[in-house]
Amino acid sequence: MSTQEYFDEGELVAVLTTQPLDRTLDYKAPEGGCFLGAFVEVPLGPRKVLGVVWGPGQGGFDLNKARSVIRVLEVAPMREEMRVFLGKVADYTLTPMPAMLRLATRAPGLGDPPSMRKIYRLGNTEPDRMTDARTRVLEVLRDYGGLAFTLKELAEQAGVTSSVVKGLVKLGAVREEDSPRDLPYPHLDPDLPGKELTEDQAAAVAKLQEGQQSGSYGTTLLKGVTGSGKTEVYLEAVAEALRMGRQALVLLPEIALTAEFLTRVEARFGARPAEWHSGATMTERRRVWQMVGQGDAQLVVGARSALFLPFRNLGLVVVDEEHDTSYKQEDGVQYSARDMAVLRSAICGGRVVLASATPSLESWANAEAGKYDRIDLTSRFGAAILPEMRPIDMRAEQMQPGTWISPSLRQAVRQRIEKGEQSLLFINRRGYAPVTLCRACGEQIACDHCDARMVEHRFLKRLMCHQCGETKPMPEVCPSCGVEGKLAPVGPGIERLAEEAEATFPEANIAMLSSDLFGSARALKAKIEEIAEGEADIIIGTQLVAKGHNFPKLTLVGVIDADLSLHGADLRAAERTFQLMRQVAGRAGRADKPGQALLQTFQPEHPVIRAILSGDEEGFWKAEAAGRQAAGVPPYGRMAGIVLSGPEVGPVFDIGNAMARNDGPLRDIGAQVFGPAPAPIARIRGRHRVRLLVKAPKGAPIQDAIARWIAPLRLKGDIRLTVDIDPQSFY
Ligand code: ADP
Ligand code: ZN
Numbered sequence: 001m002s003t004q005e006y007f008d009e010g011e012l013v014a015v016l017t018t019q020p021l022d023r024t025l026d027y028k029a030p031e032g033g034c035f036l037g038a039f040v041e042v043p044l045g046p047r048k049v050l051g052v053v054w055g056p057g058q059g060g061f062d063l064n065k066a067r068s069v070i071r072v073l074e075v076a077p078m079r080e081e082m083r084v085f086l087g088k089v090a091d092y093t094l095t096p097m098p099a100m101l102r103l104a105t106r107a108p109g110l111g112d113p114p115s116m117r118k119i120y121r122l123g124n125t126e127p128d129r130m131t132d133a134r135t136r137v138l139e140v141l142r143d144y145g146g147l148a149f150t151l152k153e154l155a156e157q158a159g160v161t162s163s164v165v166k167g168l169v170k171l172g173a174v175r176e177e178d179s180p181r182d183l184p185y186p187h188l189d190p191d192l193p194g195k196e197l198t199e200d201q202a203a204a205v206a207k208l209q210e211g212q213q214s215g216s217y218g219t220t221l222l223k224g225v226t227g228s229g230k231t232e233v234y235l236e237a238v239a240e241a242l243r244m245g246r247q248a249l250v251l252l253p254e255i256a257l258t259a260e261f262l263t264r265v266e267a268r269f270g271a272r273p274a275e276w277h278s279g280a281t282m283t284e285r286r287r288v289w290q291m292v293g294q295g296d297a298q299l300v301v302g303a304r305s306a307l308f309l310p311f312r313n314l315g316l317v318v319v320d321e322e323h324d325t326s327y328k329q330e331d332g333v334q335y336s337a338r339d340m341a342v343l344r345s346a347i348c349g350g351r352v353v354l355a356s357a358t359p360s361l362e363s364w365a366n367a368e369a370g371k372y373d374r375i376d377l378t379s380r381f382g383a384a385i386l387p388e389m390r391p392i393d394m395r396a397e398q399m400q401p402g403t404w405i406s407p408s409l410r411q412a413v414r415q416r417i418e419k420g421e422q423s424l425l426f427i428n429r430r431g432y433a434p435v436t437l438c439r440a441c442g443e444q445i446a447c448d449h450c451d452a453r454m455v456e457h458r459f460l461k462r463l464m465c466h467q468c469g470e471t472k473p474m475p476e477v478c479p480s481c482g483v484e485g486k487l488a489p490v491g492p493g494i495e496r497l498a499e500e501a502e503a504t505f506p507e508a509n510i511a512m513l514s515s516d517l518f519g520s521a522r523a524l525k526a527k528i529e530e531i532a533e534g535e536a537d538i539i540i541g542t543q544l545v546a547k548g549h550n551f552p553k554l555t556l557v558g559v560i561d562a563d564l565s566l567h568g569a570d571l572r573a574a575e576r577t578f579q580l581m582r583q584v585a586g587r588a589g590r591a592d593k594p595g596q597a598l599l600q601t602f603q604p605e606h607p608v609i610r611a612i613l614s615g616d617e618e619g620f621w622k623a624e625a626a627g628r629q630a631a632g633v634p635p636y637g638r639m640a641g642i643v644l645s646g647p648e649v650g651p652v653f654d655i656g657n658a659m660a661r662n663d664g665p666l667r668d669i670g671a672q673v674f675g676p677a678p679a680p681i682a683r684i685r686g687r688h689r690v691r692l693l694v695k696a697p698k699g700a701p702i703q704d705a706i707a708r709w710i711a712p713l714r715l716k717g718d719i720r721l722t723v724d725i726d727p728q729s730f731y
Contacts, residue, residue, distance in 0.1 A: 004056055008033045012057025012066060015042050017049050018102045026057035030069040037077035041070040041111060050105060052078050073111045076293045078104075081348045082310060088347070089340055094703055094723045095333045103333055104308045107289035108282045119148040119179045120165060125172040133160040137168055148179065150283070182287040184296035186271035190239035194232075194268055201229045204375045205236040211373070212240045212316065212351050219342050219352040221322075221367045223359055224377030226586030230355045231261070233377065234318045235268050237353055238299060242269075246315025246350070247292070248299045249306055251337060253324035259525040260532075260550065261301065269299070276302030276309065304329060304337030307344060315350050317341040322354035322363060323579050328728040336726060338363075357586055358579040361572075361628070362635045364621050387557065387588040387595035389613050391604040403500055404492045409558045409598055410504060416556045417508055417537050421593065423556040424539045425497060426584045428564060430514050431455040432496045433489030436463065436474075443480035445487070451683040457516070458495050468685045497560060498540045511536035513545050543580070545587065555595045557588045562599040566608060570729065571633050574608045578620055581612045632695065634726060638671075638702045641727040642692040642710075643679055646719040649688040655719060656690045665708035671696035687720075 007013050007029040014024035027042050034040065038053045048070060057066075086100040122141040127134060136158040141149070155162045168174040197205060204222065211218045224230045234250075241248040250273075252261065266272050274288045274297040291297040293310040300306050304327055307317070319327065319338050327337040338354065345352045354363050354372070367374040397406040405413075405425070413423045433456045436445045445454045447465035454463035454472070462471040477484045489496065494514045501510050511531050513524075531539055534553045539545065565577045581599065589595020601609055611620035629636040642659070646652040656676025663673045672695050679689035696702045706723060715721060 005036050006033060007036070007053070007056070012059055012063070013069070014054045014057050015040060015051040015069070016054040016097055016101055017042065017044065017051040018098050018105065019044060019049055020096065020098055022096060024054050024058070025051075026059065026061075026066055028066050028068040029053075030071060032072070034069065034072050035077045037079060037083060039073040039075050039078065039105075039110065041073065043067050043070060050101075050110070052083075052101060054083070071111075075110055075290065076310065076312070078310065079312070085344050085347050086308075088343060089333070089335060091703060092340075092343070093333055093335050093725055094707060095335075099333055103305065104310070105289075106305060106308070107286045109286050110289070117150065117179060119150060119177050120154050120169070121148045121175050121177065123168070123171075123173045123175045127168065127171045127173045131164075133158070133164045134168060134173070136160060137165055138173065141174065148177070153281070182290045184291055185274050185298070188242055188265075188269035188271050188273065188298045190242040190269065192268065192270050194236060194239065197232065197236075198229065200377055200379065201233050204233045204377060207373070207375055208233070208237045208351070208353065209240045212237065212244065215349060217346045217349050217351070218373065219345070219354065219366075219371070220373040220375055221359055221363050222353050222355040222375050222377070224355075224357060225379075226357045226583065228357075228377035228379060230357075230377060231264065231320070234320070234353050234355055235264070237316055237318070237351070239268070241316040241351075242298050244315055246313045247295070247297070247311050248316040248318070249309075249311070249314060249341075250299070250301045250318045250320060251304060251306060251327070251341065252301065253303075253321045253326045259529065265299070265301065273297070273299035273301050276300055276306040278303065307337050307341055311348075314344070314348050316353070317345055317350060318353045318355060320355045322356045323358055323360040325576075325728055330724075330729065334722070334724045336728070339726070358582050358617075360579075361575055361621060361624055365625060365635045368625075387585050387597045389585055389597045389599065389615065391562075391609065391613060392598050392600045393604050394600050394602045397600075404497060404560050404600075405500055405504060405558070406600055409600065412556055412596070412598060413505065413538065413558065417505065420553075421556070422531075422534070422537060422539060422551060422554040423558060424541055424545060424551070424554055424584075424587055425501060425558045425560060426541055426545065427492060427494055427497050427560040428543050428580070429491075429493040430457075430466070430516055430542055431464065431493040432458040432499075433491055433493055435490040437488055437490045438478035438481060438483065438486050439488050440483035440486040441478060441481035443478055445475070445479065449683070449686040451681050455493065456489055460516075467681060492560065494540055494542050501538055501540060505538060508537040509535070510538045510540060513539060513541040545584070551587060553593075554588050555593045557585050557595070557597040559584060559597070559599045562601040562609060562612075563603060563606075566603075566606065571628070571631075572728070575624060577608055578612055578624075582617075585612075632697070635698075637698050638696040638700060639727060640694040640696075640702055640706055641724040642694065642706075643689055643722050643724070644676070644691075644719060645684075645687040645689045645722075646717065647687060649690070651717070652688055652690045652719060655713065655715070655721075656692055659692060659709070659713070662712075663709065665705045666694060666696075669696060669700040669702065669705045671700060671702060671705060 009029055009031050011029045012026050013029050015027050016024050034053055036053055040051050040053060041048050042051050086104055090097050090100045137160055140158045151162050151165060154165055165174060169176045208220060222230055238248045262272055276288050289309060292300060295312045300309060319341055322338050329335055342352050366372045392406050392408045416423045435453050436456050445463060447454055447470055449470060450465055450467040452465055452467045454465055457464050462473055464471045478487060494512060498510060498512045532551050562581060566573060585597035588597055603609060644652045644656050653676055660673055660676060666673055673692055675692035676690045679691040682689055
């Protein structure tokens with residue numbers, strides 16, 4: 001492809017903007033001309049909008065009417081590799097290009113010139129008079145060894161008012177400096193000594209590095225039990241990328257859990273990497289975006305959207321916990337960060353490492369098929385061994401109504417408390433109780449806007465809808481029959497389990513870990529660190545704890561309801577249960593104490609439960625793969641979910657029916673359409689939802705067929721249509 005790289009002043013250029021238009025717009029290049037890929041500000045009606053020079057203008061109209069680009073922004077032009085990547089993601093996910101550009105420019109103030117701001121660091125005098133507040137400020141500065149803060153960050157972190165900091169500046173205990181707004185990230189040194197690797201680990205590193213040195217694209221599935229040293233291994237791949245002068249990106253699923261990871265990066269490379277996630281401040285996001293683009297950030301640790309940062313020379317993407325469902329974005333651009341990491345690396349000649357103890361069936365199948373390399377780390381590091389896994393057959397336990405901790409589990413927890421070890425009680429349900437039932441009329445309190453029951457959250461003292469987030473106070477009387485005092489919680493959530501644990505183990509120190517119980521990611525991090533240091537006898541946790549954090553004193557995991565996720569209609573229900581149970585069990589016995597995992601189940605003979613208990617992973621995958629192959633579903637077939645939604649159910653169904661009738665473009669590629677049917681959650685935020693499922697043979701051009709299928713639709717009124725290619729959840 002030969003494209004013009006530079007446009008002289010007055011020449012017509014096509015500009016892709018972030019505005020929802022279905023085409024690029026023509027403008028005249030500004031004074032001084034502009035490069036292909038330049039970020040520009042252009043007039044659109046009365047407004048100024050952000051855009052990127054996408055190619056030569058299309059023309060075909062009176063040139064005198066063309067408006068000029070207002071200015072070229074002072075950031076590096078978008079590279080060709082990125083333009084190609086955005087185009088391919090758009091094609092793959094059937095997303096309009098402006099939405100792709102928005103995803104690639106999610107940093108505020110890109111057009112602002114670099115400016116100065118005040119920063120604060122540790123001074124060299126001690127104040128004569130210390131107060132608690134002053135001590136906290138100085139502790140924060142010491143804890144972060146040499147790091148500078150803005151006034152707001154420092155005051156927030158220390159929990160003091162800004163006048164306390166200002167007071168310390170006057171006394172010389174804190175230094176105030178001027179600094180450019182966007183600083184390069186400190187240099188990471190790949191040649192600092194790393195840990196001494198085991199033979200297995202060293203072999204894995206050698207294989208990864210050999211691939212990297214080839215300088216071409218390749219994906220490796222790095223499979224290893226929790227604690228086998230996957231992180232140690234891929235950090236050496238990061239080191240190799242840095243030595244080669246290339247940038248690296250580590251994607252993590254639950255950004256709240258990166259505190260420990262960042263410390264490990266710092267220990268390995270001598271400095272902290274750039275961080276990209278939704279909790280980062282606007283200033284921080286802007287800095288990351290700028291520095292990644294100018295090559296002054298060697299390593300980014302981030303959430304899925306970090307994949308759309310303007311890397312100059314991306315040599316490695318690590319997707320840690322690659323099976324994690326949070327890599328799939330479910331709204332807006334519906335993309336899978338894992339799959340798009342592979343796509344981006346294929347374009348820029350980089351390597352991908354997919355790390356997991358329990359890979360997705362997709363990645364397992366790609367490795368089987370030889371598309372990915374596979375490296376296995378089979379033993380845990382040091383003396384740590386995999387926990388012993390046993391079922392607790394709930395049919396044989398004497399349970400009091402309204403309790404969920406069986407006598408067998410109770411006894412196991414008691415033993416740990418006596419030995420000063422930690423236990424984790426796992427339940428994958430937030431809130432107090434999933435259902436609130438009126439014992440007089442049978443009414444279950446539901447959300448007014450969604451087809452979902454409200455979940456009681458005692459911690460927040462409210463009922464909450466987990467679909468739309470709507471909350472309301474707990475009613476005194478039943479909203480349906482008006483009888484007072486008959487509303488009762490049914491079933492357990494994490495809060496109710498904690499209540500039971502407190503009553504059962506009054507002497508124990510109990511900590512609850514659920515994403516909604518903490519005001520900020522920072523508070524959550526602090527709590528996790530406290531727990532890791534042994535500040536709890538019993539941890540009550542949701543899925544949050546299943547993800548990659550080390551609790552060295554943890555030796556028992558009790559799974560309250562191992563059957564819970566087996567019953568989904570989701571084609572991945574078995575896979576998800578298998579992964580989740582193994583991940584949770586893997587939390588136990590990481591240091592030098594052997595661990596045990598006890599799974600409470602009503603169906604110990606269920607094949608999935610049996611596979612979990614026996615640890616026969618390859619057997620489980622082979623069986624699961626055979627089942628999916630027979631059904632022609634992913635990864636052995638392709639799927640897409642179409643959701644139509646609108647305020648009235650009738651018209652939404654009418655469109656769905658018309659689509660099902662006019663399925664010519666789908667039949668052309670041998671695809672089938674199922675539905676329309678009410679979506680599993682038939683109403684969200686007052687909108688009725690109707691779903692069609694498209695199933696196509698593997699390798700069929702499903703995007704193209706769907707694009708042709710939906711092109712003639714004219715959606716009237718407030719009806720919306722979304723397409724989800726490779727859907728991960730079916731709701
Ligand atoms: P995974 O990512 O597979 O769960 P980690 O890399 O987190 O495993 O390793 C588990 C623990 O063992 C960590 O605390 C890690 O620092 C330690 N560890 C792993 N390999 C080594 C090694 N070769 N030398 C020292 N410590 C190691
Ligand atoms: Zn709702």
